[in-house]
Amino acid sequence: MKSLNGLGFLLFTAVTVANAQNDSTIIKSIFTHVLEKGSAYDNLKTLCTEVGHRLAGSKGNEKAVKWGEVYLRKIGGENVFLQSCMVPHWVRGEKEVLKTVGDKLPKSFSILALGNSVGTEANGITAEVIMFKSMDELKNASEATIKGKIVFMNVPFNQANISTGQSYGEGYPVRANGPSIAAKKGAIAYTMRSLSSIADDFPHTGALRYETGVTQIPACALGNVSADNLSSALANSKNLKLYFKQTCKMYEDVPSYNVMAEIRGSEKPNEVIVVGGHLDSWDVGQGAHDDGTGLVHAAQLIETMKALGIKPKRTIRVVFFNNEENGRAGGDAYTDLAKNSKEETCIAALESDGGGFTPRGFNIGTTMEKFDKMKAWEPLFKNYFANDFSFGGSGGVDIRDLKDLGAATIGFEGDGQRYFDLHHTANDTFDKVNKRELHLGAAAIASLVWLISEYGL
């Protein structure tokens, strides 16, 4: 028995080594194809320059749905279909105004209404402003000091973190929850320093979340330079008053769609791997890194497999999720579909929603057993500097609930140092995307998804 065991071990080892060599060869062919011939960059250019921004409920969003459908057909996607969902319809309205009142030299500030915010009164409002430097300061402030005023949250982006995503996460409650916290203390409006890693004057929009039952007050974000200027103006004038006007408004929900395409699995078609990004963007700029790059990252996978003649054993489904930015209607609809399907199981879902930067690896939310299986693939990604496989995380806003169905939820991780310079701004445009960085990410994603399709989890 001993020698037989030994032989078995040798055979197992030989098969494993042969597989690893084969895997390595296929992954190299994927990278070479994408770097030399991938169309992701060109398709992103079309999305950015011909469709442009595409907030859920907008005309741009309708155009983006069509762009997605045509694109996925063109690259050979199978079973292209639109999954309908009702999305919010928020409209920014006129250019927002925030300026000092009564100054000898009135100052104007560069602002954007926060997404889903209400507008001010039609003629705008004028009120004193009170500044806080942290959420704790706001939470600890008395109603008397805040009542009737405009709250200004002057909270700097934490530059000491290595991960800009972590700093964004730390600042996120200022945007999402701050307006309702201020409203409960009687504030009549809210403005905040943008969640921004760069010292420029592009304001960063993004969704707020009004608490149920709390007065909805108008809220906006200031560019960083404007936040500095407002802070200086306050230092020079204790009872500084601001004039604030924005006309944004939430309308009735409208129908829109997730756009999907597949490559059916050759052996286990009912095991499905979802790969996606989100189709909608904010209503400024071109939504290039957020999240046009995620869409073309995912679609490049279909194009590459078709070009290289790779037939995945399990089904790969590319999903362009709608309404990630201000509602998640697309993510919810897809989760319902996955939950209610009797024929198929979602074994893994990967979302790219951190920009089209040089890949670093993947963040993987699953059981330790499945994580260990994937972690063993890290060496295959070493040559591409994409071998940082970390445990945990939701994978992404659109796919996180697929975890409850047993899917591994995987977030693509790139070098995000520049992401929060651009995120949710008019400056998130196609020229900020580097072709090689984008294509390296697409190749890393295609490689990991191919491994899952080949070996399962």
Add this chain to the structure above:
Amino acid sequence: MKSLNGLGFLLFTAVTVANAQNDSTIIKSIFTHVLEKGSAYDNLKTLCTEVGHRLAGSKGNEKAVKWGEVYLRKIGGENVFLQSCMVPHWVRGEKEVLKTVGDKLPKSFSILALGNSVGTEANGITAEVIMFKSMDELKNASEATIKGKIVFMNVPFNQANISTGQSYGEGYPVRANGPSIAAKKGAIAYTMRSLSSIADDFPHTGALRYETGVTQIPACALGNVSADNLSSALANSKNLKLYFKQTCKMYEDVPSYNVMAEIRGSEKPNEVIVVGGHLDSWDVGQGAHDDGTGLVHAAQLIETMKALGIKPKRTIRVVFFNNEENGRAGGDAYTDLAKNSKEETCIAALESDGGGFTPRGFNIGTTMEKFDKMKAWEPLFKNYFANDFSFGGSGGVDIRDLKDLGAATIGFEGDGQRYFDLHHTANDTFDKVNKRELHLGAAAIASLVWLISEYGL
């Protein structure tokens, strides 16, 4: 004895663990300081926008020497001094012209003379053009096919490599050696597709090396779009003639300087660690990534140590090398100084000359024993994604000969995907540098150099 040995081992382990914790704390403080308060980015802005480009021998180079001296004093550098060296003085002259002749619709191409090239005849030259797609094609071509013609090297950048530096290295002989190879076969001029990773029309200059005893023919580089257009024009017209004029010229050598500053070692001042970049740039753009970023990477080290009160045990010397681009006079002068010193030993030299991008790690040329010692520090860099320590390499053009004196030669390695989009072009300007990426690199360099200064090699 056994228990004593055990105790010794435990003590050793305890000391090692305590050291590692202390090292980790210091490295974290370095990163935090540089990310929050570093001045590298602001000083780079001054260099780029107030000095601008600064080819050896130019007025800009003189201004850069002064900028360097003032900067190193301002941040608290000790023993600031200028080391003189004679540098070449090459001048580009008038804007270069390359266009088709006799066409119904003459086409103009975007070109730059290669550095150190001779000019054409004063009124320009007109000749037929012959295209080659590789160095082998050129080497195998007969004199009869080339004689009297302009050679056009249409060699694409290899996009399949993950390292753009590798692709640059593969293409480098086309620029450096091609002109003399063509001249030996009777070519009267030389043009080449730029060594460029991007599909735009910025030509990339860079030094050629004329072979001794071979006729020096004028040589230039085409932007990638221009190279495509010239290739198309050739396909449509077999005996296509080009008109080519450039007035560049090499003058007598002139004096210039390396600029240096130190922090003297507190315990072993005669063991010196050199850290540098190169002060000169090409004579287009602003030399932002090549190599302004290397200068501020190095200088940030002095500022950081002074701010944090870190007193290195060994001497750290920051060197701004002159004339890296077209002669290496500064590197040679410094190597001579190190070789002739009886008081001091250069134990390590680090050069940053690959742009100010997110750090990835270091390439280290030294003995295996010393490499292993440094490799053991990798985990300290893991949190900063700068933990790829690879063996081998010269460290950089300016420092490579210090290896013969026993120094470890270390190249800073960043994420270079965008570097060869910009390298040696008018497009290498300050706005292409991201502050966080630059400062992460500066912190990684400061951390490694601090470890060497603390523990030796």
